[in-house]
Amino acid sequence: MEGIISINNLTKVYNSETVLDISSLEIEAGKSFGLVGNNGAGKTTLYRCILDLIEPNTGSVTLNGVDVAKDESWKHFTGSFIDEGFLIDYLTPDEYFGFIAKLHNWGKEELASFLAGYEDFFKGEILSKKKYIRDLSKGNQKKVGIVGALIGNPKILILDEPFANLDPSTQYQLRDQLKKLDEETDITMLISSHDLGHVTEFCQRIVILDKGTIVKDIQTTSETLRELENFFVKNGEEKVDEKEAL
Amino acid sequence: MYSLLWKHQWKNLVRSKYFSQGWGMKILIGFLVLYFGLSFSLLGFFMPELLQESFPSAEVLVPIYAQFVLYYMLSDLALRFFLQELNVMSIQHYLLQAMPKSKVINFLLGTSVFNLFNFFPLLFIVPFCFRVSVDELGITGGLLWMFSLLFFVFFNHFLAIYLKRVAAVKQWIFIVFAVVVATLFALNFAGWISLNDWSAVLFANLGQWWFFLIPVALTTLLYLSNYSFLRKQAYIDQWRKESKEASTQEFGYLESKGSIGVMIANELKLILRNKRTKSVLVITLLFSLYGLLFYTQPDMYDGMGWKVFVGIFMTGIFMINYGQFMVGWEGSFFDGILTRAYPMEAFFRAKFWLLVGSSLITYILSLGYMYFTIDALWINTAAFIYNVGVNSFVLLFASTYQKKRINLSKGSAFNYQGTSAVQFLVTIPLLVFPILIYQAFNVFNKPYYGLLALAVCGLLSLAFSKYWFREIIKNFNEKKYRNAAGFREG
Structure with a gap:
């Protein structure tokens, strides 16, 4: 079945x-999808390929049937925030949202x-504050980026480490x-996090990425x-073993 | 412990972006340094002869030299205020290390003297000392003469860095000082006062023991002031910038004009809210006076050739200055540019209209030269059309090769950040081609046809704008991955 996000032979x-080798990954519309993995x-890299920010060596990414490398129209239904490199830092948050x-x-x-x-999310620190985005704290910049990504009711939302x-x-x-967005709309969310608790809380499907490949693909249950914790504990131990073996 | 700090400074220098510039830039800078170094060394070495020639009746040269020290002191100080960079070793890195603060600060101040502004005067002091002063004042006197002057150099140095640190934000202090110096020089030039006489009196006793103590005392005093100021600043909460209140200027009209309008408005905000781009604006305004040089001296610059050059320059100065870093200004959020909900064509069209608008403003300013000759109207109109029609697209195309981020918060005097050989290459066709087109007719004594040809080129190129945009975007898309990677590196 073709998903709303469809990845083929991506390296x-x-x-x-x-650093990345995914032969096939289909993400169904309306589901929230969690991506976990250690640093590196x-x-x-996967996110940047999906958003057409880096050129993969092979393979392609299609969003809602649009090949991102060939057609720009995906930008109209895709909201994304990866890092502060997405924010126009000399604008005020109000101007940016506008x-x-x-x-x-x-x-x-x-x-x-x-x-x-x-309003609650912003805690009164963002809107009509007469401050440029560059003068906000890292956390507040992140809030601006995340909320900005949601403007325009995107079909697909892509967030990198939103909780950090x-x-x-x-x-x-x-x-x-x-969670509310997931329940109330048919938005498809792609969220990565180091916090296993948060992703298991609302992602219906979780994929573990290790050294660029998908090593586990789980439907979330209790x-x-x-399962995730076991994987990462073992993964850490293996690394230690490898070192000792050397 | 100082040796450790030295090592860090050294690594900081050789690992800095400055050194990792392309070879084209390195060679260019190296060449400039060599050229100016050599010329000024010669000038310094032959100063006795030059002075003798200007004052043929003088028997001793030291008092004549003294007449000029004040000029140096004043102009050097003014220049330092604007151009000298504070050497900032990040004190913060060392605050938590087992290292006394006093050492870090002494090191910071001590190494700050290794600066071009302090090296440069040596060329005028040391050779003169050994060729003249030692003869005229004796060995001790000559050496005292030299060291007194050296301490005056240090005095200027520490005064400049002290004021720069204390008045970090209050630029007007420096501007006032520059105006005062300029006025003094102007009054001197007009003959109302004589700086030569003042200087001769002030520095008459160079080479005396007691006079030597003055610069030493002044330098020590300023060193200690610098020290105590930095000592007080050695707490991290002192560095927190007072975030100024954001400006709320709006471009209501533009912002009501759809996404291209908002993008132009955003770019105007970029220009007005960042230091580096603001200095581009200042340069633009200054250069609109550039034409005075040519229009006021019709004997020297007869014919229109020079004026065409100036016309292209004046109506395109903002375009050239700002446009050559077009995408680089936005390098810090390039990923955002690539993912936001607009087609890239809108992005480039917004930039095109910004260039047109800026050129229109500089064009209107340049019409002031009609005061000198009505030809200014024809010249600047042709230049304006050429700039809008041809140069704007050249710059937009060149901007698709940008992959170096520009730090918007730094001023642009002596700031080569983001500069690469490409920028210099781009400037040549921008200015040279129109001159060639014009000259092709001018050599046959048909200057007005030359102007017409310029305008026609501009209009023809405008007619092909759809095609240009397509090519620009094609090239942009081909280069964007490489560029995005470059911008991410910072």
């Missing part, structure tokens, strides 16, 4: 080292009512917000968190 090689497992809204032909009222839904750098209560708020 990326840097200096003759294969290839998560960000800009994105404009690109999606949202009116002022539509944007205002959308942002009103995030956020304080505990914001993490829970974000988790609940994403057992999932333990």
